[in-house]
Amino acid sequence: xxxxxxxxxxxxxxxxxxxxxxxxxxxxxxxxxxxxxxxxxxxxxxxxxxxxxxxxxxxxxxxxxxxxxxxxxxxxxxxxxxxxxxxxxxxxxxxxxxxxxxxxxxxxxxxxxxxxxxxxxxxxxxxxxxx
Numbered sequence: 001x002x003x004x005x006x007x008x009x010x011x012x013x014x015x016x017x018x019x020x021x022x023x024x025x026x027x028x029x030x031x032x033x034x035x036x037x038x039x040x041x042x043x044x045x046x047x048x049x050x051x052x053x054x055x056x057x058x059x060x061x062x063x064x065x066x067x068x069x070x071x072x073x074x075x076x077x078x079x080x081x082x083x084x085x086x087x088x089x090x091x092x093x094x095x096x097x098x099x100x101x102x103x104x105x106x107x108x109x110x111x112x113x114x115x116x117x118x119x120x121x122x123x124x125x126x127x128x129x130x131x
Contacts, residue, residue, distance in 0.1 A: 023056035026127045032061055037072040037090065049105075056121055058091065058108040066103060069096055073107070077116045087113040 030051040036043040049063030067073070071093050076086040095106035112120075 023058075024124055024128055025053045025055040025060075026124050027053045028127075032063075032075055034063075034073045034075040036067065037074055042074055052104075054120065054124065056117075056124065058094075058106065061105050061107060062102050063105065064102060067093060067096070067105065069093055072110060077112075077119070087116040089113075089116055 028051055032049045032051050033046050034049060035046055047063060047065040049061045049065065052060040052062055054060075072090055073093070074088055074090050077089045078086050089109060090111035091107035092110045093105050094108050097104045109117075
């Protein structure tokens with residue numbers, strides 16, 4: 001038994017990469033503003049980064065801000081651009097690498113509203129389906 005990763009007939013088609021929990025991940029390039037969570041307090045400072053890819057349960061970001069492994073961050077997630085509604089999402093850093101003075105963080109969502117979770121899944125599914 002083999003896992004199909006791509007097909008060249010009739011055109012090149014690739015299966016999206018999956019994270020460990022079998023969630024599809026899609027490549028995106030989106031700016032991110034985040035805050036550090038320290039205990040039960042949220043640091044007032046706002047840091048910048050970029051979302052590199054996103055899946056149902058987490059994402060990969062880059063930032064020039066150094067953050068320790070297993071730290072938690074908070075960031076706003078826009079549910080609908082038209083309604084200008086945002087929900088806060090919390091994520092824990094589960095893996096980090098420093099590459100060319102840029103930190104690469106793999107995050108797992110630790111607290112996310114049902115609306116934000118559904119919106120992320122819809123967004124990912126639309127990209128995968130090409131709609």
